[in-house]
Amino acid sequence: MAEMTPRDMADKLLAAGFQRTGPTATTLSDPIADTPMNVTLDQLHPYDHDPRVKRNPAYEEIKASIRERGLDAPPAITRRPGEEHFIIRNGGNTRLAILRELWAETKQERFFRISCLFRPWPERGEIVALTGHLAENELRGGLTFIERALGVEKAREFYEQETGGTLTQSELARRLTADGYPVQQSHISRMQDAIRYLLPAIPTVLYGGLGRHQVERLAVLRKACERTWEQRALGRHLAVDFASLFQDVLSQFDTQPDGFSLQRVQDELVGQMAELLEADYDTLSLEIDDSENRQRVLTSEPSPTSPMAPIVSAAPQPVSPPPAAATAQRAGAPTAPIAAMPSAQPVTVPAAGDERAAEVGAAPIPAGSDAERLQGHIVSPAPTTERLQSIQRLVADQLGDKLPDFEANALHAIPVQVGGLYPISDVWYIEPALDVPDRLRVHIAQFACEIAEEAAVAGYIEPRDAGIGFVCAPRPVTQAKALSAFACAVLTLLQALSSTAAPSTGLDRARLADDLAPLLHGSGGASMRLSDAGLVKLFRLLRLARRLLDLESGAASVDPGHDS
DSSP, X not given: OOOOOHHHHHHHHHSOOOOOOSOOOOSOOOXXXXXEEEXXXXXXXXXXXXXXXXXXXXXXXXXXXXXXXXXXXXXXXXXXXXXXXXXXXXXXXXXXXXXXXXXXXXXXXXXXXXXXXXXXXXXXXXXXXXXXXXXXXXXXXXXXXXXXXXXXXXXXHHHHHHHSSOOOHHHHHHXXXXXXXXXXXXXXXXXXXIIIIITTTOHHHHHTTOOHHHHHHHHHHHHHHHHHHXXXXXXXXXXXXXXXXXXXXXXXXXXXXXXXXXXXXXXXXXXXXXXXXXXXXXXXXXXXXXHHHHHHHHSSOOOSOOTTOOOOOOOOXXXXXXXHHHHHHHHTOOOXXXXXXXXXXXXXXXXXXXXXXXXXXXXXXXXXXXXXXXXHTBSSOOOOOXXXXXXXXXXXXXXXOOOOOHHHHTTTSOOOBBOSSSOBSOSXXXXXXXXXXXXXXXXXXXXXXXXXXXXXXXXXXXXXXXXXXEEEOOOOHHHHHTSOHHHHHHHHHHHHHHOSSOOSSSOOGGGHHHHHHHHHHOTTOGGXXXXXXXXXXXXXXXXXXXXXXXXXXXXXXXXXXXXX
16 A cells, blocks of 8 residues: 555545535424414514404503513414414514514513414414404404404405315305304495495595494495485496495595594485485485385494404294284374394494484474473484384284383373384383393393493493303403593493403493493583483393393292283
8 A cells, every 4th residue: 555645635525524415404394383482573464364464452552561670471372384484473563563563662672582382384374364363353352343354354355266266255254153253144244335335435444443333324325325326227327337326425534533424425425416416415315314214224234343243033922912012903093213123133332423403303292282302201212114014003903012102102001212233112111022031131232332431431341151241351451440430330331230240441340330321311521411312221131131130030920021
């Protein structure tokens, strides 16, 4: 063997080491089970299909809490297969945005590196993530109507990609419910109408927080005007179609929600329709109002509703009516509106500033010396039409029931008539179709929502299928402290009525004794007093709650309000 020269030795020492010939793993695979892990803000991205577009109303409160206490509830994270970055899994985009702000402001490591729970990307990942974000946003800060509508529309796209076919509204509602985000089919119909007809014309108003109640009233107005237009434009050649006219008129009112007026939209729309159709403005307005009222009351068109409220139907139980009502029926007097049709409607939350008097008329006031006395018993007009009354009478006759007659009873009994989803023409009398626990809970929750709406805290009321039909939903203490004295008093009263247990709402129930008198008769000033309509609804709520508890305890086989 030849001796190695210094040059050969140097070449050997400088030769490259052993090389891998097989594939190398550049990154570790994601865990296949829920796993705690630390991630940095650079590794974590927001969920790109988050339904929330506007900033969370509680943003500053959440930011202050995270600044002082840190992140008490880190969001769950996940990662799509093959992607580099993690994403928020079920709500948490607001917290992520706040952490980025705090990191930029303070450069504190606790805002940059966070401990999260990693959850594997599921088989139906996009649908699970989207419905999770929808549900989480509802719980943590609420979504505007249009944000919720766009989220549901995106869910429809994912479902149709999954199934390879088109979904009906009913099937979409069923799938959303199965995936943990229940939405009624009627609400989906309203959402799709809002995206199709309203969003192109008034995006600023919708994204600014226009509520479901106003959106649904706009939808009803559009359909009523379209129906009238089609009837009057039949066989005529007009310069514009109704769809273009509606968009042009509505776009003129794309301002902030506080400045949006449905009445102004209706006036402008009816005015332009009258000009194009060469019709009298007043005649056209009456036709549209009548069509709108019939559409709202007689069809399945939903009233503004709480998303979780079910539609409940129940078999009526034959019960004798009060003597005054029976006398009125024998006398052939026309019936006035009752609290509910034989099938229940969804629980709704009316928006503040409801201009109901401009939208529906009061029940007809009979002529003569009694008219003034009768008018004095009407707290606010209850919506009704002659056709609605005739349907109510027909249904009552078929069931062998008698309807309470407000006009006939008003001068003989304890009269009151007050508007709302379930107009009250008799505080005490309970219709046979209503006299079952499920239906009673629906009405009780509705009245609680309408009472809370007077203090602008209807969002705290959540319908329930147990108890007396509702609870006051827990809120952070910081939110409760920001409420007005009137709002706190109303919520505390409703909380005390709803349950003996006191959920953590940040309300002081010990103050109820001091607030009760100002709330009911205004000894502390008018600012603390319930309106007359609110007081009547409170009386009705108490009456129905007493009956509900009696029915469930089996203590009342015959109700005093039903004795003949």
